[in-house]
Amino acid sequence: MSTGEQDERIELLQGTLDLLILRTLQRERGPMHGHAIAKAIEFRSDDVLQVEQGSLYPALHRLIKRRWISAEAGTSENNRRAKFYSLTAKGRRQLAVETGKWDKLARAIAQILRPGEREEV
Amino acid sequence: MTRRKRMLADLEQDIRDHLERETQDNIDRGMSAEDARYAALRKFGNVARVKEETWEVWNVVWLQQLIQDVRFGIRTLLRSPGLTVAAIMAIALGIGINVGIFSVLNGVALRLLPVPRAQEMVSVNQIFRYQGRAYRQIHNDGSWFSYPEYQDYRDHNHVFSGLVAYEPYVEATLREGDVRQVLGTAASCNYFDVLIEHPARGRGFVDADCASRGANAVVVVSDDLWRGKFAADPSLIGKKIVLNQTAYTVVGIARPGFTGTEPIPSAFWVPVTMQPALEPGTNRLPEDDMSWLALLGRTQPGVTMQEARPDLSVIAGRIDQRHPGRTTLLAIRAATFFSSPEQRSFVIPAASVVLAAFALVLLIACANVANLLLARASVRQREIALRLSLGAGRWRLVRQLLTESLLLSLMGGALGSVLAFWSFARIMQLVTSHLPHDFPPFALNVAPDLRVLAYALVLSLLAGIVFGLVPALRSSRPDLNGLIKGDGTSLGAGRKSGRLRWGHWRCCSVPLASMEWCLSA
Secondary structure, three states, X not given: OOHHHHHHHHHHHHHHHHHHHHHHHHHHOOOEOHHHHHHHHHHHOOOOOOOOHHHHHHHHHHHHHOOOEEEEXXXXXXXXXXXXXXXXXXXXXXXXXXXXXXXXXXXXXXHHHOOOHHXXX | OOHHHHHHHHHHHHHHHHHHHHHHHHHHOOOOHHHHHHHHHHHHOOHHHHHHHHHHHHOOHHHHHHHHHHHHHHHHHHHOHHHHXXXXXXXXHHHHHHHXXXXXXXXXXXXXXXXXXXXXXXXXXXEEEEOOOOOOEEXXXXXXXXXXXXXXXXXXXXXXXXXXXXXXXXXXXEEEOEEEEEEEEEEOOOHHHXXXXXXXXXXXXXXXXXXXXXXXXXXXXXXXXXXXXXXXXXXXXXXXXXXXXXXXXXXXXXXXXXXXXXXXXXXXXXXXXXXXXXXXXXXXXXXXXXXXXXXXXXXXXXXXXXXXHHHHHHHHHHHHOOOOOEEEEEEEEEOEOOOOHHHHHHHHHHHHHHHHHHHHHHHHHHHHHHHHHHHHHHHOHHHHHHHHHOOOOHHHHHHHHHHHHHHHHHHHHHHHHHHHHHOHHHHHHHHHHOOOOOOOOOOOOOOOOHXXXXXXXXXXXXXXXXXXXXXXXXXXXXXXXXXXXXXXXXXXXXXXXXXXXXXXXXXXXXXXXXXXXXXXX
């Protein structure tokens, strides 16, 4: 059965996706609905990151539960009812922490994968 | 509405909105309406799984699954009542006998003494290390104390609100009409005060009773002796009774149910200073190097056993100076029946052997139930194969099957424990009837307490895992190949599982037989 593999992949996605959502909400400086967040992530990454859009929702709910983002009901540009998400103060702090961790991780991995590059630069 | 409810209620709408937006985007890019919708769905992923995962964010999934498993398990068990009843009976027998035996052992060696505020009582014993020649007289128990030693500890400790010394199991001939042999206790005169066991009638001992050696002949008799020998005559107080040819004035009658601090009931108590008169021909009181008195202390409020040790060790060191070459270690522990190291070195191995023997009975019962479950699992293989092919995880299936067997074992355990508590008197009788005839009766409290209940629970859970795990592991790995080929006959699909069969009942008779064997051995 492939449940083991699946679990691993989701876990890897989870942390990253959370970080991407937080960063997107911070960059856009305003409440966004789910679809707009998905679009923004795709656009910002030059369509390299093809997030399965559905997985956005468990992630959004997880962030709400941790009170890193908040949700409010509103109407969208074409006058449709939608749920808008925005960063909370706690989420802003968390983003800084997580970004720092991510940088550290990325640097460490890069150092292991291409140890020569540093000297060349 | 809670955050959780609000968020989940809107989820469906949010997902629908999302899909509509994506579809609209796709149409704007020039797709046909149908293609646009499919592309949106593809990009979104499995809607049902997204909902489920979102739902899991807010809910404790394992608890929900546990409730599901329990419900389903109960339904499954009710579908084959014969098997269920047989399995429960087998487990009830196995666990019942074990819990019964354990509650006896609990009464013997684990329960605190049957006195008020028993958690304050500690038993003090000594372990001697000698350099060279060892000479110490031992009467009863080698880790007990001499009278001068007791006086030292009593007068110089800073941790006890009271320290009691007593010599148990003193045989006495009571001449009152007929002649009767009774067992009594020679106790220090603070005995009733420190134990907080003030006699129901009359008084306990006062210091004056112990003031002069062999002079003050007073006695407190037990409620049993008072009723059995003196017909509960209230005017007994003040009268004289003759024990071992000395006349004692009865000053008190003990509280009903108080039989001393030893497993064998004491019929009377006399001041320890009466020992030479009670046991003519011996005078242990002046002996400095003799073990004959058991010590029980009641700690002052807030004093722990760890704090008591250094304080008492100072006194032990001082006494050692009187006996060159001797080093005394103190064993200080919560006071129970059999708390001296010498007694424990006998009781604990004996108890372990008995418990292990009866655990075998339970193991045999478990093996039988496991067989039953395996037989039934073969009937259920179609159900299990279906669930596996629908994508149920193996661990999830094992968990569900284990829940069923734990249900069985917990029900069996509950039934068995109730039976054991209800029939504890009979078990006690059985145990005592295997002791020699001249053995006096035990004053054991075998009623269940928290410890016994915990033992029953742990035993039930263990039993459930023991007899459930192998069938669960085996049946969750069915031969899918054979099933796909439609080889129905090998699955036992045609067998009825609900009917009572002889085989079911045999699984009770085997543990029953082994139980008999254990008891007669």
